[in-house]
Amino acid sequence: MAVNESARSRPKLAVWKFASCDGCQLTLLNCEDELIPLAGAVEIAYFPEATRAMVEGPYDVSLVEGSVTTASDAERICEIRKVSRRLITIGACATSGGIQALRNFADVSQYRSIVYAHPEYVKTLERSTPISEHVSVDFELHGCPVNSSQLLEVLAAFVQDRHPRIPSYSVCVECKRRGAICVTVAHGTPCLGPVTQAGCGALCPAYSRGCYGCFGPQDTANTQSLADRLRVLGMDESQTLRIFRTFNAGAEPFRTESARHEEVAP
Amino acid sequence: MDDIRGMVLLLPGLQLLIDVLRESGWTVRGPTVRDGVVVHAEIESVDQLPAGVGDLQDGASYRLRERGDGAVFGYVVGPQGWKSLLFPSRELLWSGHRTGTEVDVEPADVDAPRLALLGVRSCDLHALEIHDTVLAKRAVPDAAYLSRRENTFIIAVTCSDPGGTCFCVSMGTGPVPDKDFDLTLTELVDQEGHRFLVQPGSDRGEHVLDELMTRAVGDEVLNAARTDRCAAALVGSKAAQRMGRSLDTDGLRDLLYANAEHPRWDDVASRCLACTNCTLVCPTCFCTSVEDVSDLSGTQTERWRVWDSCFTNDFSYLHGGSVRPSVRSRYRQWATHKLASWVDQFGTSGCVGCGRCITWCPAAIDITAEVGAIRSGEG
Numbered sequence: 001m002a003v004n005e006s007a008r009s010r011p012k013l014a015v016w017k018f019a020s021c022d023g024c025q026l027t028l029l030n031c032e033d034e035l036i037p038l039a040g041a042v043e044i045a046y047f048p049e050a051t052r053a054m055v056e057g058p059y060d061v062s063l064v065e066g067s068v069t070t071a072s073d074a075e076r077i078c079e080i081r082k083v084s085r086r087l088i089t090i091g092a093c094a095t096s097g098g099i100q101a102l103r104n105f106a107d108v109s110q111y112r113s114i115v116y117a118h119p120e121y122v123k124t125l126e127r128s129t130p131i132s133e134h135v136s137v138d139f140e141l142h143g144c145p146v147n148s149s150q151l152l153e154v155l156a157a158f159v160q161d162r163h164p165r166i167p168s169y170s171v172c173v174e175c176k177r178r179g180a181i182c183v184t185v186a187h188g189t190p191c192l193g194p195v196t197q198a199g200c201g202a203l204c205p206a207y208s209r210g211c212y213g214c215f216g217p218q219d220t221a222n223t224q225s226l227a228d229r230l231r232v233l234g235m236d237e238s239q240t241l242r243i244f245r246t247f248n249a250g251a252e253p254f255r256t257e258s259a260r261h262e263e264v265a266p
Numbered sequence: 267m268d269d270i271r272g273m274v275l276l277l278p279g280l281q282l283l284i285d286v287l288r289e290s291g292w293t294v295r296g297p298t299v300r301d302g303v304v305v306h307a308e309i310e311s312v313d314q315l316p317a318g319v320g321d322l323q324d325g326a327s328y329r330l331r332e333r334g335d336g337a338v339f340g341y342v343v344g345p346q347g348w349k350s351l352l353f354p355s356r357e358l359l360w361s362g363h364r365t366g367t368e369v370d371v372e373p374a375d376v377d378a379p380r381l382a383l384l385g386v387r388s389c390d391l392h393a394l395e396i397h398d399t400v401l402a403k404r405a406v407p408d409a410a411y412l413s414r415r416e417n418t419f420i421i422a423v424t425c426s427d428p429g430g431t432c433f434c435v436s437m438g439t440g441p442v443p444d445k446d447f448d449l450t451l452t453e454l455v456d457q458e459g460h461r462f463l464v465q466p467g468s469d470r471g472e473h474v475l476d477e478l479m480t481r482a483v484g485d486e487v488l489n490a491a492r493t494d495r496c497a498a499a500l501v502g503s504k505a506a507q508r509m510g511r512s513l514d515t516d517g518l519r520d521l522l523y524a525n526a527e528h529p530r531w532d533d534v535a536s537r538c539l540a541c542t543n544c545t546l547v548c549p550t551c552f553c554t555s556v557e558d559v560s561d562l563s564g565t566q567t568e569r570w571r572v573w574d575s576c577f578t579n580d581f582s583y584l585h586g587g588s589v590r591p592s593v594r595s596r597y598r599q600w601a602t603h604k605l606a607s608w609v610d611q612f613g614t615s616g617c618v619g620c621g622r623c624i625t626w627c628p629a630a631i632d633i634t635a636e637v638g639a640i641r642s643g644e645g
Contacts, residue, residue, distance in 0.1 A: 034562065041562040156562045165557055169542065169578040172628075176546035177355040177573055179346060181301040184628045186328045186345075194541035194628050208301055219579045220540040220593060225629050228537075229326070 018066025
């Protein structure tokens with residue numbers, strides 16, 4: 001009984017999945033050493049990826065992975081919002097529509113007919129949209145996938161009733177702090193780091209690769225100036241279009257920049 | 267010139283210098299090549315030095331090149347200043363532990379290793395002097411910086427081959443080291459061979475030279491001849507003629523103050539990525555933020571100080587919003603502080619003309635060109 005009493009006093013955490021690859025949920029499971037303290041700080045009430053045990057709502061905090069791609073998704077997220085005191089979206093899918101938002105630039109029925117043997121069985125929306133287009137969201141954690149330290153920071157901030165310490169500046173800050181060499185300046189490698197939000201610890205540039213923009217746009221993303229520089233580095237219009245159309249293709253600064261190159265790409 | 271003490275080291279003599287310093291408890295940090303760039307790392311052997319390596323620098327571009335002469339100091343400054351050693355990008359200030367209602371706060375131990383910095387250019391010496399003013403001579407000195415700075419032995423080197431973005435001559439900070447070093451080297455590569463004129467700048471430096479003379483067994487350490495001193499003087503004067511950039515500093519402070527609304531700020535803002543690279547490679551930029559990290563249970567906490575930049579939106583966040591939401595206001599703040607209000611605040615310009623902000627700006631923004639445009643009235 002004592003255990004149940006203490007369980008009831010902890011905030012109830014639910015983890016929900018929409019259209020996604022599960023990578024962000026796996027990031028939570030991969031926290032390993034922190035999982036036991038996490039289970040002490042919150043009651044993991046609903047997390048089908050981790051446990052079949054399910055506790056009824058309402059929930060104090062819901063983590064939502066994935067984007068809305070079906071009519072039932074659109075209904076389900078509204079139900080989840082109703083039973084969640086706080087709703088935090090995690091990952092590129094939930095915050096910008098994910099890689100599946102590439103459909104937003106094309107004809108989804110055409111995609112469907114290419115991919116599936118029986119496209120008539122697939123019911124899907126024309127667009128893949130972030131959770132924030134459907135319900136109010138208390139905090140958006142970027143990343144494809146999210147960074148485990150940032151995820152724990154967001155949860156700790158929620159438990160301690162404070163604002164999460166998640167920077168929205170560029171990847172370049174992390175590059176320079178860790179002493180990584182700028183791949184654009186020193187090697188001529190195209191890199192989205194200057195317009196991308198930090199959070200990965202400058203993972204790719206530290207291994208001499210350009211940034212792919214997994215964490216979406218930084219708060220002051222001058223994509224047009226970067227695109228001018230990408231041209232100097234030898235990228236043509238279609239390559240520039242494509243580099244902005246990956247996991248965060250639907251994020252507004254990346255979407256508008258890619259569209260700018262669509263008009264002139266051959 | 268004849269009154270300056272000095273000796274000549276051959277490459278084995280430079281190795282002996284490294285050995286003597288290491289045996290005296292100094293960790294030698296010097297130049298080496300990593301990922302296509304000259305960076306600094308711990309140096310045990312002259313073989314680690316960038317022999318025959320030069321560089322080509324321009325806005326947003328840095329490439330190594332083969333010099334063909336075996337010079338080990340023939341490169342210009344890389345992206346890392348010495349700042350990261352004395353003023354680290356991330357530093358624990360204190361940690362705290364809560365037991366019930368009690369909170370214990372423990373100041374962080376200061377990590378201040380004895381570092382001998384090998385190959386410090388004159389621009390970077392001036393940057394160190396600026397950091398001394400900003401960090402150590404204020405009302406409450408930065409104790410950690412001070413302890414690290416006191417544990418530093420400096421081996422300066424005369425710049426022999428300035429880069430495309432260098433303008434130390436304009437800023438009066440180079441290319442010949444003139445103060446604040448323990449030893450200074452001038453690398454000579456001519457018909458007399460590959461050698462280094464070494465001169466002391468402090469008592470500690472003199473002691474090291476005495477030790478070198480005592481320890482030398484062959485001709486790796488020699489007394490400097492008049493011809494060596496003449497050749498060394500020429501290295502500096504030739505370098506001064508070959509600056510890649512220049513900045514007219516005449517009345518600069520007042521010029522920038524008078525042009526706060528100049529249309530050029532909009533022009534540069536359209537190119538600026540607000541990525542922070544210029545400030546993080548700048549050897550004098552010193553802005554930081556503090557980050558509090560707590561565990562899930564809320565019983566352990568740590569306060570870290572991290573490099574910050576006036577180019578981030580959050581940097582100027584006050585209650586209710588950011589004071590500088592536009593990139594125009596951020597670039598103007600940086601350039602005007604660096605070149606104008608720094609003079610009012612600290613007594614010197616905040617720019618030493620090292621050119622790093624030009625080379626390492628991914629958008630190739632050039633502070634000398636921006637200021638030049640404002641001076642000429644261009645929009």
